[in-house]
Amino acid sequence: MPININLDSVLDKRGMKSNELAEAINITTANLSILKTGKAKAVRFSTLEAICKVLECQPGDILEYIDNE
Amino acid sequence: MKSSEWTKNIFSVTYYLMIIGWIFLLGILLYAIFINSGKILEIIGDAEEFKIKSKNALYTFLTYGLLSGALWIYIIYIFKNLIQNLIFGPLFTKFQIASFKLIGQLIIFMTILDETSIMVVKAIFNSRLEIEFDIFDFWFVIAIGTFLIFLSKIFNKARILKQETELTV
Numbered sequence: 001m002p003i004n005i006n007l008d009s010v011l012d013k014r015g016m017k018s019n020e021l022a023e024a025i026n027i028t029t030a031n032l033s034i035l036k037t038g039k040a041k042a043v044r045f046s047t048l049e050a051i052c053k054v055l056e057c058q059p060g061d062i063l064e065y066i067d068n069e
Numbered sequence: 070m071k072s073s074e075w076t077k078n079i080f081s082v083t084y085y086l087m088i089i090g091w092i093f094l095l096g097i098l099l100y101a102i103f104i105n106s107g108k109i110l111e112i113i114g115d116a117e118e119f120k121i122k123s124k125n126a127l128y129t130f131l132t133y134g135l136l137s138g139a140l141w142i143y144i145i146y147i148f149k150n151l152i153q154n155l156i157f158g159p160l161f162t163k164f165q166i167a168s169f170k171l172i173g174q175l176i177i178f179m180t181i182l183d184e185t186s187i188m189v190v191k192a193i194f195n196s197r198l199e200i201e202f203d204i205f206d207f208w209f210v211i212a213i214g215t216f217l218i219f220l221s222k223i224f225n226k227a228r229i230l231k232q233e234t235e236l237t238v
Contacts, residue, residue: 031238041236 004064007036010055025050073156080149087145091138098131126194133186137179144175161228166221173217180210 011021022032027047034040035047048059055062101109106124113130114121121127151168158164184207188200202208 027238034236035238039236040238041233043238047238 002066002068003038004066005036005038005040005062006064007032007051007062010057010061014055016055021051021054024054073152077149077152077156080145080152084142084145084149087138087142091135091142094131094134094138098128098135101127101131120195123194126190129190129194133190137183137186140175140179144172144179147172147175161224161231163228166224166228169217169221169224173214173219173221176214176217177211180207180214 007021011018018032018036019029022029025047035043043063048062051057051062052059097109097113101124106127110121110124110127113127121130147168151165151172154162154165154168184200184202188198192198
């Protein structure tokens with residue numbers, strides 16, 4: 001998929017673990033894993049808002065478009 | 070009793086009745102071949118669509134009946150499994166989509182094959198060439214087959230939608 005999820009690098013910068021983020025934004029670790037591995041088909045604005053709030057970042061820091069062609 | 074249970078039971082009863090009918094037909098064929106074909110010719114000589122006059126016609130008629138019956142039993146068997154899966158399993162699975170499609174295709178195939186074979190048998194054994202497309206025996210059954218294929222496409226779209234919903238974080 002041409003949309004990359006850079007959640008791992010943002011988490012590293014903040015020194016936060018996946019399960020801590022999952023707990024903070026109130027989603028399951030399984031769902032966070034789906035998001036991190038790029039298997040997710042869609043991301044709710046509410047989830048994106050919660051991630052940005054907890055990690056103090058912008059949506060663009062997490063989502064990146066890569067042109068494959 | 071719930072309607073789903075009724076449907077499941079109706080398909081189960083139909084399935085076992087068809088198997089009994091098939092075994093009975095096999096018995097008739099074996100009786101005709103090994104014991105007394107004249108008696109069988111007397112009983113089923115005046116079939117609905119055409120007259121069976123010779124031994125060869127009788128054997129052909131019974132053998133085709135067995136083959137066709139076996140396929141219709143297989144269709145009912147898939148239907149029975151599908152109904153069970155729809156009632157007890159999760160919805161919109163690949164198995165359900167494939168089953169709907171296969172049943173639809175087989176129903177259409179068998180209906181056309183049945184009609185064609187009757188035409189061929191009439192042409193060979195009764196020397197008359199005619200084909201009937203009865204509204205209930207042919208077009209209605211074809212419509213059911215087509216509807217089941219259409220239903221498999223709907224289930225496939227539903228599966229994609231379900232997958233998207235499940236993979237929305």
